[in-house]
Amino acid sequence: MAVKYSQWTALLAMAKASLKAILRSPSAVVFSLGFPLVILLCFGFIGDSTVSVKVGVDSATDTHSYLYQQLLKEKSLKLVTDKTNAELQSELKKGHITAILKIKELPAVDNIPSNAVQVYTSTAAVEKIGVFNAILNGVIRNADAKYYSHASVAKLEPLITLPGRRYTTIDFILPGLLSFSLLSAAVFSTAFLFYGLRQTLVLKRFFATPIRRLHIVLGESLARLVFQISGAILIIAIGYFFFGFTLVNGWSTFFEMLILTALGVVVFMGFGFVVSGLANSESTIPLFANIITLPQFLLAGTFVSVDVFPTWLQYICRIMPLTYLNDAFRKVAFEGLHLWNLGLELGVIALWGVVIYAVAVRVFRWE
Structure with missing residues (x-):
């Protein structure tokens, strides 16, 4: 009795073989996992460090004065003391430091310290001079409050603190990084794979077997889906355990992010099918793929919020599917x-899926 050919067994066999091929490909592993992890580690170690203001200290400054000692305690202020006045002026003109500080201690009155403060800045340092002035004025006000008691026009009631979560850099960066890694990996790997299979006549050999064309696509897609979800698990785990990435509802949030990952991979693979159908040579694949991925990398809120762009450009950003996947993850x-x-985010992503696969059906070539 003849054994009935199983399409699903063939599909799983293709998926297994394709997954092995992906894992054995250094470029696939590097660009799908290595590159995102390097960026994640860079942003993770940068963390949420406060703004640092670099200020040179004039050689005539009295470093034993009360005011100078208070400035040393400011974490956001870096005082440069190892350069000559001429070197400091050169650094100031280039914008490498924000200001040059000169503090002269005056004779104390009734044991209350007194200082004359002089600040030099330049037009090259306008970006942070306001921050430095705020720090300096704050230190002076605290000193005044300590040494000069006076009545106040208002009584400050105790501060009321409401519960909340701190939105850190990693909470913004990791979803964008994850989304873009899904987009780039899905587009490039799918495009190169099916173009290569077509050019090397492997697809033609598949057609000599009983497996259906749909199951060929599903088998290759399943392999990429498993690989990308595994990469997403690794990225989320490193972000959570090492850098404090927020998973507000714990495991349920984690699994919902994996579902979004699967949806993103499926939709973005449609772009890869379109590229493989349009490409006439292997050298044109990166060109078409970059036309799809680079604008979204820059404009879809991957590393910079869409809100910082001009209003007219935000309309373009709001068309891109990566924008909505980024928003959904966050x-x-x-x-x-x-x-x-x-509803909005999933609806737009699904709509893009329908449109892009409709285009893929029209342009995709088996031979």
């Missing part, structure tokens, strides 16, 4: 929303 991870609360 709303789930930090805000605690669930998938059923993301």
